[in-house]
Amino acid sequence: DDNCDGETDLVEYYVDADGDGYGSLVLTAAQGVTNSLDCDDNDSEIHPYTKEILDGLDNDCDGVIDEVN
Numbered sequence: 001d002d003n004c005d006g007e008t009d010l011v012e013y014y015v016d017a018d019g020d021g022y023g024s025l026v027l028t029a030a031q032g033v034t035n036s037l038d039c040d041d042n043d044s045e046i047h048p049y050t051k052e053i054l055d056g057l058d059n060d061c062d063g064v065i066d067e068v069n
Contacts, residue, residue, distance in 0.1 A: 018044040
């Protein structure tokens with residue numbers, strides 16, 4: 001009960017294979033991160049909040065490849 005409301009809190013953990021702090025869609029039992037925002041969990045340079053570069057990849061996980069900022 002992390003917020004002292006009398007109910008046990010449910011926290012879901014997601015696998016962060018590339019160690020960038022953003023999880024994949026794969027749930028894990030106890031260790032991992034508490035978000036599933038990573039669109040490429042094999043590349044630590046690809047995650048939300050990174051800068052989009054012109055390389056044919058969706059670097060910032062917004063669903064658009066190589067958009068002009």
